[in-house]
Amino acid sequence: MRSIVLLFLIAAAGFGQPAEKTVIVRPTEIDDVLVNPGIGFMTFQRFNGDALNEGLKWTEGYPIVYQEFKGTLENKNHPMTSIAYFRVYWKFLEPEQGKYRFDLLDTALKTAHNRKQTLMLRVAPYGTRNDNDVPDWYRTMMGPEPGLKIAKWRTNPEDPRYAQHFGKLIREIGKRYDGHPDMESVDLAIVGAWGEGAGAADLTEATRRALVDSYLESFSKTPLVMLLTDEKTNKYGISKKPVGWRVDCLGDMGGFSNPNWSHMQDYYPQAIINFGMKDAWKKAPVSLEVCWVMQHWKNKGWDVDYIIDQSLKWHISSFNGKSSAVPDEWWPQVNRWLKKMGYRFVLRKFTYPAAVRSQGKIAFTTWWENKGVAPIYKEFPLALRLKGTQRTEVLLTDADIRTWLPGDNLYDNAVFVPAGMPDGEYELAIGILDPQTRVPAVKLAIAGVDAGGWYPLGKIQISGN
Known part of the structure; x- marks a missing residue:
């Protein structure tokens, strides 16, 4: 379960610009014991x-x-x-x-x-x-x-x-x-x-x-x-x-x-x-x-x-x-x-645009809480996944999650939509990946994980090809 809210933001250039929709996702925390790398x-x-x-x-x-x-x-x-x-x-x-x-x-x-x-x-x-x-x-x-x-x-x-x-x-x-x-x-x-x-x-x-x-x-x-x-x-x-x-x-x-x-x-x-x-x-x-x-x-x-x-x-x-x-x-x-030993990552909030143009940026904000007692000590890439009917792409971020000490952590950034992505609706998901295989390796303490270990956040529209 997760809550999703659409906000209409007025562009900074002035009221004459078309409104942009921002999706706000607040995932549901779970209380499961998680088996995760290194802990x-x-x-x-x-x-x-x-x-x-x-x-x-x-x-x-x-x-x-x-x-x-x-x-x-x-x-x-x-x-x-x-x-x-x-x-x-x-x-x-x-x-x-x-x-x-x-x-x-x-x-x-x-x-x-x-x-x-x-x-x-x-x-x-x-x-x-x-x-x-x-x-x-x-x-x-x-x-x-x-x-x-x-x-x-x-x-x-x-x-x-x-x-x-x-x-x-x-x-x-x-x-x-x-x-x-x-x-x-x-x-x-x-x-x-x-x-x-x-x-x-x-x-x-x-x-x-x-x-x-x-x-x-x-x-x-x-x-x-x-x-x-x-x-x-x-x-x-x-x-x-x-x-x-x-x-x-x-x-x-x-x-x-x-x-x-x-x-x-x-x-x-x-x-x-x-x-x-x-x-x-x-x-x-x-x-x-x-x-x-x-x-x-x-x-x-x-x-x-x-x-x-x-x-x-x-x-x-x-x-x-x-x-x-x-x-x-x-x-x-x-x-x-x-449930406390090592790290335990809860994604509290994630925001992203409801629609972007092909080769444009997906600007996003994240708020995480590490509810464990330690950080993660090895590099595991934080990534977003765009999954459509014709094409799927994994977009790596530059987040250094080793710095996420117990308590609140913020990470805001943007990733580019790859060239040639077909127009249409995509599922946007998040995951922390194995650095060798590039598949999800770290389980999050939130609901909604799919069979591949990704956490779907919502839909995003890509257009402009």
Whole structure:
């Protein structure tokens, strides 16, 4: 549903000129959960349609064990997603020095694409077990390393060979995949078990810069997301270019050894401000990961509404629930979360002329409201479509919708009617398109979408051929 009003405007040249009709469209807002690029829940080491992890367990860091596709993209007991997250240890990507298993990334990217997802990536230097140490060739080079300064270090990052070899892998990945249309973002992980950044604050400035620069200098198109680790590392990264941030323990309300300390109350609120990341969300995404799994939150009796509201305050765009089931009783809260997470575009008003001449301009005005908590971070063209009985044309605008922060946004412009458009009545529609395929990719929170993802606005008459 939408309301359409025709206004008669007197031309500025004087009352003797013929009146022009302006159409005013006020679309009807909808309350649906929308699955849109780069936002919402994600799958972890899995893809849309795969079986979830069972119970309270999950896997990470190892090559993906691909499940047979069952023919449906639906995720039982889990929201639909537009993102697949792959976390992989260094040793699997570079089993021999200088020989890279890019096939692991290629297959993940292809599978994500086929499941209507983009791929989020983290290369973790190591884990905590013998089978997820640094690569065998690097361990042979370094030898045993007992008594390291930080408990979650498996190798000394201050040895120049670490930045040289781990940094070279990151640069090779950037050389091959930066700007890949199916690569959603890359975690800027430099040190510590699982790449979570333990001990980053203790690095020398030279080592810190060498590791961080391996990402900053290799990814100019694909968004980077830093682990929220320490003031020196985070402030250095964001001083060089827009980077987002992430944490891996959202929801912890006191589940570790100290009952009077939690990530949600005693670390994240302070670190976001102290590490200089409070406004990072305006230019790059915030991606948060569940601590344990959501069922663990419920078993502990933690307040899911408080956790959700804090994440929204921090401008969350995406959430990794580790491909574990959403507790049945929490679906209302999760759906509320999904309607605010990331961006949510409502077209409030659109005006355009009821008639134009061939090769003339369609001047239009728009008022949008972003009812989410973040902008969109990649370029998606805003376009108009003219659809007639004999010809259809898609007209791209120059709108940069990445600037549409939460709240009201205006965009007024004009597009030319292509030469040779046959006289007649056309349907005018609007859409936000995939930059590669030029078909609608972003769902709007308004009624009336057609089968192709366009939102019809009304009729326009073209004449003068």
